[in-house]
């Protein structure tokens with residue numbers, strides 16, 4: 001389990017970015033950190049993987065405080081993979097296949113195993129055709145997929161995805177949703193950060209709202225997304241599905257599939273005149 005106890009963090013003296021964060025990230029397999037620009041989501045992630053270190057308080061992994069020596073940090077990276085918001089930050093090599101294999105070479109795996117894992121990750125992200133391409137000529141969305149492949153190959157226990165839908169087109173976004181479902185089925189634990197509320201509603205299971213470096217609300221879909229005032233105060237928007245439920249006084253469904261599967265609702269809708277014909281005078 002990952003846990004933060006009274007974590008405070010600042011980049012510059014006197015300008016605290018995270019204030020007394022207390023989280024036990026064990027409520028669900030997919031945990032969402034929601035917050036507007038500048039609320040501290042990326043900073044929280046950087047602290048979780050040991051790239052930044054709290055000014056005070058501590059972070060525990062399975063009850064043990066994180067250690068910041070080189071060896072401990074390397075061991076931590078194997079357990080917690082991070083995909084940065086800006087994919088450029090994690091691209092090291094010029095060719096796609098070399099970049100994706102980078103961390104596996106560091107682990108000293110045999111070449112055949114490396115090749116098999118790279119093949120699998122590229123196929124999952126539908127970028128097998130980019131294998132021999134220089135990364136510098138790829139589009140932003142393609143670079144993002146390469147960065148994700150470089151983390152998928154590690155098969156780490158935890159995955160932190162910072163704004164995973166940023167810069168993706170609708171097809172890329174759908175793929176991301178599918179990928180997250182595959183990771184869930186694979187037993188990996190995921191922490192997502194985003195202000196894409198529809199995406200978070202679709203894939204997340206338990207949520208924290210971060211505002212100005214403080215956790216202002218936590219809970220499951222039903223409890224967090226119904227709080228319109230709080231969500232708007234945090235400069236966010238309710239997911240469309242929740243707005244629809246509230247405006248039509250419907251029960252809150254977790255997914256569009258649940259909504260469409262509700263027989264009682266369909267019966268109600270069938271009784272309404274939805275023909276759209278103009279009333280005759």
Ligand SMILES: Nc1ncnc2c1ncn2[C@@H]1O[C@H](COP(=O)(O)OP(=O)(O)OP(=O)(O)O)[C@@H](O)[C@H]1O
Pocket residue numbers: 011012017035036037038039040041042043044085195
């Ligand atoms: N390297 C840095 N040095 C100084 N200040 C920083 C640095 N990185 C971030 N900050 C500041 O820390 C605060 C939190 O930034 P952070 O990137 O964690 O927010 P975020 O919630 O991830 O935002 P976004 O949704 O825009 O990605 C902001 O005020 C930002 O300006």
